[in-house]
Amino acid sequence: MTAQIDLPLLFSRAGAVSALTIAAVGGTLLTPGGIAPAHAISSHASKALKVAASKQGSPYSYGATGPNSFDCSGLTFYSYKKAGKILPRTAQQQYNRTRRVSTSDRRRGDLVFFHSGGAVYHVGIYAGNGRIWHSPKTGDVVRLAKIWTRSVKYGRVR
Numbered sequence: 001m002t003a004q005i006d007l008p009l010l011f012s013r014a015g016a017v018s019a020l021t022i023a024a025v026g027g028t029l030l031t032p033g034g035i036a037p038a039h040a041i042s043s044h045a046s047k048a049l050k051v052a053a054s055k056q057g058s059p060y061s062y063g064a065t066g067p068n069s070f071d072c073s074g075l076t077f078y079s080y081k082k083a084g085k086i087l088p089r090t091a092q093q094q095y096n097r098t099r100r101v102s103t104s105d106r107r108r109g110d111l112v113f114f115h116s117g118g119a120v121y122h123v124g125i126y127a128g129n130g131r132i133w134h135s136p137k138t139g140d141v142v143r144l145a146k147i148w149t150r151s152v153k154y155g156r157v158r
Helices: 007-014 016-025 043-054 072-082 091-097
Strands: 099-101 111-116 119-128 131-134 143-146 152-156
Touching: 043 072, 043 119, 043 131, 072 091, 072 119, 072 131, 091 111, 091 119, 091 152
Parallel strands: none
Antiparallel strands: 099 152, 111 119, 111 152, 119 131, 131 143
16 A cells, blocks of 8 residues: 655655655655555566666667667567566567556556557657657657557556
8 A cells, every 4th residue: 555645744854855856757655664656667568668668769770689779679678688588579569478558547657559450560658747758750769659540559567
């Protein structure tokens, strides 16, 4: 169970700077012995997200799995491998291997699969606020982008 935060009390006890820091980084405060909220990001997902972000600016290259260039599923493959989870190589195979989650239940670090009909054609890592880290296409680089379509499905790496 998470604790309710009394901001005036928090400001008086912790100081304004500490409280603002907690708010700025989106921290969750727990009472001793408390349980993290259900929407908390897993350590593997968190690490994969950080790995993907660290590759910002790396060039797209078809079939590449890093460490210096990537295609879309190569970036997710590489990021999760560095986080200690092995994914299949292609976007469709990754889709088949992950657990479906709804848009309302998506978390940072979940995979975002772009599809047309039944076929998955692109994948990225959900970064929060409707954005993904991805390696878009030839001539582009790994970057943070807004999700541009509603034709997406979310998958959680187990």
